[in-house]
Amino acid sequence: MTQLGYIAILVLWACSIALAISCGNIENGSVKPRFFFQRRKRTFECNAGYIAENDNNRIECTSSGWSPVPRCIPIQCGRIENGKIVDKVEEKTTFQCNHGYKSENGINETTCTSEGWSPVPICIVQECPHPPDIDLAEIVSGEKAEYQEGDVVQYRCYPGYTLAGPERITCSGEKWTPPPKCLAPCIITRQQLETKKLLLSNGRRRTVLIQSDQTMEFLCGEHSDLKIPYPIKCVDGHMDLPTCISGTGEKCGRPPTIKNGDITTLSLKEYVFGSSVEFKCQHYYIIQGERKSYCYNGNWTKPPVCLEPCVITQEDMRSHNIDLKWASAQKLYVSHGAFVEFKCRSSLSPNSSNNHRVQCHAGQIPYPQCT
Structure with missing residues (x-):
């Protein structure tokens, strides 16, 4: 190509740019292609969420500007009922249903077209199944045919049974929060007392009923040198009665020590028979076993143990991609037997092999893993 030809092309290119600049940008749209040489007719496209005012999207850049004037107007898709738009990337719109609702088809992406949303985003009410049936209990309030997010029902145990756990449960995320349990009482008969040579704390024998988690003191009766009271706890219908035997009356030395705990009084060098x-445990530690230890025949009865708490740190949670669900703390102490709930960090999903709600057991906690 001659030098004159190159010059002609450059002139045309410069004119094209000057012409395009004189016509200006298209609000909420763009011209395709951006530069041209010989053809003046051009095509424009509207940005996501907008549509051409007229069906014809062919325009011409003239000395007076675009002809016809291109206009991109918003598409009137309307609000998402019971939901909201959280993100828009090009043509794809991401929506989220409000609390208590879920996407009908499980999809949370849609596109705004001239005909409206496609597919149509529908948020339906989250529902729970019928509340769980609890043995030896009945629902006393909140019972109905259908249950939605936030509904609450209240349980009550039959007379004599002890409610363990919350008396009210809530419909949350299409399932119920953990239900309570009804614990059975303990029945100690007169015959059992006679067989074990035991007396009640008043020195008499009769059949008694002790509710779960309650204690009762027993005394050793006739033919026994040990006259100290035995406080025994009823645990869901089970109660281990003590056995009374004759003792030698030997004294005991200093009481045993327990890890992470101590006795409530000043320790002596010597203790008399009986x-x-x-004992008491340090803060956050849970005592397991009988709180008291007795001097019997020169030896102390078995002392309790202090079960250590679980320590939850930001470092541990970060390594499992989780956060506390109901609290925000750099470090959290959870007592043995207590439950704690976690949630996955942003944009992470829970591993199906783990639960969000886990229980602390003697300093160990099974963290859920989010990937």
Whole structure:
């Protein structure tokens, strides 16, 4: 190509740019292609969420500007009922249903077209199944045919049974929060007391009923040298009665020590037969076993143990891609037997092999893993 030809092309290119600049940008749209040489007719496209005012999207850049004037107007898709738009990337719109609702088809992406949303985003009410049936209990309030997010029902145990756990449960995320349990009482008969040579704390024998988690003191009766009271706890219908035997009356030395705990009184060098000491655990530690230890035949009865709490740190949660669901703390102490709930961090989903709600067991907690 001659030098004159190159010059002609450059002139045309420069004119094209000047012409395009004189016509200006298209609000909420763009011209395709951006530069041209010989043809003046051009096509324009509207940005996502907008549509051409007229069906014809062919325009011409003239000395007076675009002809016809291109206009991109918003598409009137309307609001998402019971939901909201959270993100828009090009043509794809991401929506989220409000609390208590879920996407009908499980899809949370849609596109705004001239005909409206496609597919149509529909948020339906989240529902729970019928509340769980609990043995030896009945629902006393909140019962109905259908249950939606936030509904609450209340349980009550039959007379004599003890409610363990919350008396009210809530419909949350199409399932119920953990239900309570009804614990059975303990029945100690007169015959059992006679067989074990036991007396009640008043020195008499009769059949008694002790509710779960309650304690009762027993005394050793006739033919026994040990006259100290035995406080025994009823645990869901089960109660281990003590056995009374004759003792030698030997004294005991200093009481045993327990890890992460101590006795509630000043330790002595010597204790007489039948003496007792009571133990307590450090803060956050849970005592397991009988709180008191007795001096019997020169030896102390078995002391309790202090079960350590679980320590939840930001470092541990970060390594499992989780956060606390109901709290925000750099470090959290959870007592043995207590439950704690976690949630996955942003844009992460829970591993199906783990639960969000886990229980602390003697300092160990099974963290859920989010990937």
